[in-house]
Amino acid sequence: xxxxxxxxxxxxxxxxxxxxxxxxxxxxxxxxxxxxxxxxxxxxxxxxxxxxxxxxxxxxxxxxxxxxxxxxxxxxxxxxxxxxxxxxxxxxxxxxxxxxxxxxxxxxxxxxxxxxxxxxxxxxxxxxxxxxxxxxxxxxxxxxxxxxxxxxxxxxxxxxxxxxxxxxxxxxxxxxxxxxxxxxxxxxxxxxxxxxxxxxxxxxxxxxxxxxxxxxxxxxxxxxxxxxxxxxxxxxxxxxxxxxxxxxxxxxxxxxxxxxxxxxxxxxxxxxxxxxxxxxxxxxxxxxxxxxxxxx
Numbered sequence: 001x002x003x004x005x006x007x008x009x010x011x012x013x014x015x016x017x018x019x020x021x022x023x024x025x026x027x028x029x030x031x032x033x034x035x036x037x038x039x040x041x042x043x044x045x046x047x048x049x050x051x052x053x054x055x056x057x058x059x060x061x062x063x064x065x066x067x068x069x070x071x072x073x074x075x076x077x078x079x080x081x082x083x084x085x086x087x088x089x090x091x092x093x094x095x096x097x098x099x100x101x102x103x104x105x106x107x108x109x110x111x112x113x114x115x116x117x118x119x120x121x122x123x124x125x126x127x128x129x130x131x132x133x134x135x136x137x138x139x140x141x142x143x144x145x146x147x148x149x150x151x152x153x154x155x156x157x158x159x160x161x162x163x164x165x166x167x168x169x170x171x172x173x174x175x176x177x178x179x180x181x182x183x184x185x186x187x188x189x190x191x192x193x194x195x196x197x198x199x200x201x202x203x204x205x206x207x208x209x210x211x212x213x214x215x216x217x218x219x220x221x222x223x224x225x226x227x228x229x230x231x232x233x234x235x236x237x238x239x240x241x242x243x244x245x246x247x248x249x250x251x252x253x254x255x256x257x258x259x260x261x262x263x264x265x266x267x268x269x270x271x272x273x274x275x276x277x278x279x280x281x282x283x284x285x286x287x288x289x290x291x292x293x294x295x296x
Contacts, residue, residue: 001073002055003048006032011044012088014081015294018074018098019047020278021215022141022207024054026178027095031281031290038291044085048077050097052208054178058190062210070097071104075111082114090115091294092239096251096278099125100230107233107264119294120239122267124249124278126256127230131223133251133277134215142212146183146202153180153203163276165246171282181206234264241265242293244286246275268293 004025015035017028025047032045049056050070059065081087090113094102099122106117140160147153154176167175180203190208218226241264245257260267270289272279281287 001048001051001057001077003046003077004028006045006047007036007039007043008041009044010085011042012086013039013042013091014044014046014087014089015091015093016074016078017045017047017093018095018101019050019053020096020098021137021211022053022179022205023095024049024178024206026054027175027280028093029174031093031287034281034287034291035295038295044081046077046081048074050074050101052190052211054206058208058210062208062213065208065211066214067100067104070101071108071111074101074105075113078105078113087115089118091119091121092117093121093123093290093294094125095123096125099123103127103230103233103237106239107236109236117239120237120241120265121244121290121293122241122260123244123281124246124252126243126252126260127234128227128253128256128259129251130253134223136250138212138215141215142209144205144209146204147180148202150177150180150203163246163248163250164278164280165272165275165283167280167282175280175282179206180204234260237265239265241267242290243267243269244279244289245269245271246277246279247271247273248276249278251277 017031019025019027028047035045036043051073052058052065092102102120102122105111106120145156147156154173157176157179158172183202183204243257243260245252257269261269272286279286281290
């Protein structure tokens with residue numbers, strides 16, 4: 001599992017930022033810079049590419065593209081970071097799928113972290129997810145695509161991601177840059193190859209299409225069981241928790257958000273107008289809310 005690191009690798013204060021279903025760790029570039037500026041540099045921000053995404057390897061068995069594997073990988077990463085430099089304070093930011101991983105890690109009594117999660121940010125996600133939104137996401141995940149230029153890829157990704165809210169052309173191009181890779185740089189099995197010389201086009205999405213298979217195979221019964229399990233994990237969380245929500249989110253209803261403020265860690269909720277699923281923390285008001293919660 002690859003990860004991106006910002007700040008001082010010797011810092012004992014770590015913020016782990018984990019991305020959404022089809023995304024990758026470079027989504028948090030802007031947030032990492034804001035956190036480091038607020039912390040005065042004494043901070044280590046780590047942003048993994050969850051397995052099957054970005055620079056991380058693809059799984060041979062796609063059945064592994066589920067929450068238990070993701071949570072186990074994140075726990076292993078935390079242990080590795082602690083071995084490199086003892087972690088005194090561990091904070092966690094998780095967008096969508098990354099937030100579900102955070103719930104699993106922070107809410108499992110059997111998980112023994114070198115340092116318990118101190119503050120937890122759940123970005124537009126909770127134990128109950130809207131089935132229609134999951135169906136919407138399922139229609140495009142894993143469909144692949146080939147793009148003749150980075151700009152063409154950015155336009156295609158925006159067509160599926162406009163719910164992220166307003167972004168300038170430059171901001172969206174930067175977010176999209178890390179979502180694609182020259183087709184010549186990956187084998188069909190996902191192995192990273194040496195990039196071919198010359199024209200890099202076409203570009204392809206930088207994740208394994210097979211991440212969609214467990215999502216499509218989920219039954220209504222399994223979804224109900226998963227929801228009950230997630231509420232149980234959420235109720236076990238002791239970390240101070242912030243829930244950030246796009247005010248127009250179709251994945252996390254306001255009713256679920258309000259429920260999360262009254263049980264378990266009793267999260268504080270902050271909503272961003274003009275945004276659906278999910279805030280990217282590129283807008284200054286969004287990144288400032290997270291930085292204030294984690295560092296003030």
